[in-house]
Amino acid sequence: MAPKTPQSNFSGPVIVDPVTRIEGHLRIDATVENGKIVDVRSSSQLFRGLEIILKGRDPRDAQHFTQRACGVCTYVHALCSTRAVDNAVKVKIPKNATIMRNLVMGSQYLHDHLVHFYHLHALDWVNVANALQADPAKTAALSNSLSPNRKETADQFKAVQTKVKALIDSGKLGIFTNAYFLGEKKNEAYYLPAEADLMAVKHYLDALHMQVKAARAMAIFGAKNPHTQFTVVGGVTNYDALKPDRIAEYKALTDEVVAFIKDFYIPDLLAVASFYKDWAGIGGTSNFISFGEFPTDEYNHDSRFFAPGVIMKRDIAKPQAMDQKKIEEHVKHSWYVGDKALHPYQGVTEPKYTKLEDKDRYSWMKAPRYNGEACETGPLATVLVAFAKGHKPTVDAVKFVLDYLKVDAAALFSTLGRTAARGIECLVIAGQMQTWLDALVNNVKGGDTELYTPWKMPDEAEGVGFVQAPRGALSHWIKIKKGKIENFQLVVPSTWSLGPRCAAGKLGPVEEALMGTPIFDPKRPVEILRTVHSFDPCIACGVHVLDAKTGQTASFKVL
Amino acid sequence: MKISVGHGLADAEKRLEESGVSRRDFMKFCGIIAATMGMGPAYATEVAAALTADNRPSVIWLHNAECTGCSESILRMASIDGKTAYIDTLILDVISLEYQETIMASAGEMAEKALHDAMKKPYLLVVEGGIPMKDNGIYGKVGGVTMLEMVKKAITNTNCLATIAYGTCATYGGVQAAKPNPTDAKGVKAVFPKSLVINVPGCPPNPYNLVGTVVAAIMTVTKKAPLPKLDADLRPIVFFGQTVHDQCERQPFFEKEQFAMSFDSPEAKKGWCLYKLGCKGPSTYNNCPTKKFNPLDKGVGVNWPVQAGHPCIGCSEPNFWDKMSPFYEMEK
Secondary structure, three states, X not given: OOOOOOOOOOOEEEEEOOOOOOEOOEEEEEEEXXXXXXXXXXXXXXXXXXXXXXXXXXXXXXHHHHHOOOOOOOOHHHHHHHHHHHHHHOOOOOHHHHHHHHHHHHHHHHHHHHHHHHHHHHHHOOOXXXXXXXXXXXXXXXXXXXXXXXXXXXXXXXXXXXHHHHHHHOOOOHHHOOOOOOOOOOOOOOOOOHHHHHHHHHHHHHHHXXXXXXXXXXXXXXXXXXXXXXXXXXXXXXXXXXXXXXXXXXXXXXXXHHHHHHHHHHHHHHHHHHHOHHHHHOOOOOOEEEOOEOOOOOOOHHHOXXXXXXXXXXXXXXXXXXXXXXXXXXXXXXXXXXXXXXXXXXXXXXEOOOOOOOOOOOOOOOEEEEOOEOOEXXXXXHHHHHHHOOXXXXXXXXXXHHHHHOOOHHHHOOHHHHHHHHHHHHHHHHOOHHHHHHHHHHHHHOOOOOOEOOOOOOOEEEEEEEEEEOOEEEEEEEEEEOOEEEEEEEEOHHHHHHOOOOOOOOOOHHHHXXXXXXXXXXXXXXHHHHHHHHOOOEOHHHOOOOOOOOOOOOOOOOO | OEOOOOOOXXXXXXXXXXXXXXXXXXXXXXXXXXXXOOOOHHHHHHHHHHHOOOOOOEEEEEEOEOOOHHHHHHHOOOEEOOEEOOHHHHHHHHOEEEEOOOOOOOXXXXXXHHHHHHOXXXXXXXXXXXXXXXXHHOOEEEOOEEHHHHHHHHHXXXXXXXXXXXXXXXXXXXXXXXXXXXXXXXXXXXXXXOOOEEEEOXXXXXXXXXXXXXXXXXXXXXXXXXXXXXXXXXXXHHHHOOEHHHHOOOHHHXXXXXXXXXXXXXXXXXXXXXXXXXXXXXXXXXXXXXXXXXXXXXXXXXXXXXXXXXXXXXXXXXXXXXXXXXXXXXXX
16 A cells, blocks of 8 residues: 555644745644644734835836845746736837747746745655665666656766765755754655655756756846846847847757756656655645736737636636636734725725734735635646636646546645646646747747837826736736826735635635644644645735835725 | 865865866866955965865855845856856855755754754854844744844854845845835844944845855855955955946947937847946946856856846945936936
């Protein structure tokens, strides 16, 4: 019988703070009874005030400020703010600008999902110390069996073992100090065969080098990574990247990254998943929201390669159109004054910290709800919506993964499903990169080198930008008065997925997902990390910010 | 060439040779780092000794109010002046990174314990992010402790050898310190004026500038070399001694008064000077035009904002969010 996540009869509190290997500062406060989580709170621990800072500034500058919301999923806020101001000033950007923005976004996805799997998530499943027990020859055989394009040798795996052994023997474990897979007693929650552990450790290191290339590709069009600097209201600025040698450089790097995704990331994901299949029954949520991404026409949401949409109660037979009027934000359990659920545009918010241990008000995040329900966003939401709408590349990729793991579509509603969906999304985007690049090349060959449309700043205007970031649904809302920012609001992926309870007491998605999770060793609660990391939290941008003094907030009309 | 040393074991050089790196190559690499930090070629031997010491120096990396872009930036490291040096070389072989929330395996109480234990021995402190000061720092907490308390504990500990403030938030408060600075965020030196702090600003900084500074700081605290020369804003002059403008490939256009006046103009397409579109290169001290960003195994980075046709926003200058904005208007 395949090994399973071990069970215990532990009862008591389990707090993980800080949750590491994420962006930002997150605290998970759980109550465990008889080895299972029966109550849990997800709490954001940082308040920065970006929205207050934006008031009165030049709308064109917003993208630079908001991009600093997050340096992990860099670019997405810059794009979202730029789209919001594009929308407000009603400029129609050139085709090539849309393509270049898409290509940078595509590179961002490839980079982000690769780093998430290997560097932020893998250590929840992979026991680095156990890799020392592996037979290097058998590891090479295992690895090469997973893809015909792998040509790995026993010597390479032996070298990784030597490196890990030297690290452990030195007594200075560095980033692996006190890892949940270490300890006097083996943590039975980790149960990959030693060869799979060693294979994953080697690819953890290989991926550290590969992500450099993905980011470098992004920088060819985006100027640098992290924090691109090539978007402007009206288009993009990077004429240098239209040169054939730059495009060739981008293509070579992207091809290499795409090959790594196909030959390493996806097979590794499936191999690890096939050992941890009981996690297909742990960590699921019910409702999903995606804004869709990769437009051919910035003004037509239906032109997006991944369509926007909502799935309620796991009903993939009936994907719904996304109607922003149904979005409300709750603050009853957040560190803000008030308890009324309001549409974001009418929201009134006044920060008021209580205390860390408060069970009633316990997070700097608000709790967004769609039609009164908590909705998960991110790759699983995007994949479910695309799958439900019959998007062929997504349907094919989902079927491939489900067939490989010999599970049905219900398995997607889980921690394992969420992690697999990230791989599926990445694979589908990887398959599309060449098409977008070809479109740019053809335009340039045909003499179209336009990247920017001139526009005039209106005295008064309002606008919205929608982005489906690697972590999920992101929207920026701007109100312009006398040519300056009167109000600016960010509604971000991590408030959707990791926010607290709403006024009706309904749990946020990560809280819902954690309920019932088994905890084997309360000192090393890796099970919590597995589910929390599967959401790819990005907390700094999740903190919803308004004016601490006046409590004034954005007031928008629904477009 | 891949430099891979350390491991806290003896015979580092022998092992280097076994992995195909000759002593000559290794000394060359050390010479580059020494030269990079303005220490002169004579210090190559000292750098080599520091990097092959039996005990990798401990580094503690704290996160405050920030976006983690600075941590991400060091993950993009691939080479130093044409010599391969990926991040794993640095964190597994050269230093011992004892606490770093973005990449460490551990979490929660076990992570706190790692920090607690690391502070019992001498260490170099790297701080990322501004420190929220308002209302006793309640706007940012890690493990239930305010960031202010956490940094205070780490920086005033007698085992703290020196501190590198990495990124514009840690150096000067950063984006959250822009007007009206709702959480009263400050840079490290402003909060702890008595501590030895080296500033490496940028949003995010070029990782090239961090690696050199880390090595120099190790050399300084082990008394093998003097503190690198710093400017009035505590930045190493070797990286921040010249303006972006003076090193810019578009500077000849400036001299000839050839300016792009809009982003769709033929002049913009031809790569003329962006000064009149708001470029802050003349007031910004950094090495972006020469080192660029996102390097590969060989050579410098692949791009930088001005090459991509976008004005410099002055991100390594104190208070640039207020001082340099509006970003698309000429500086007054």
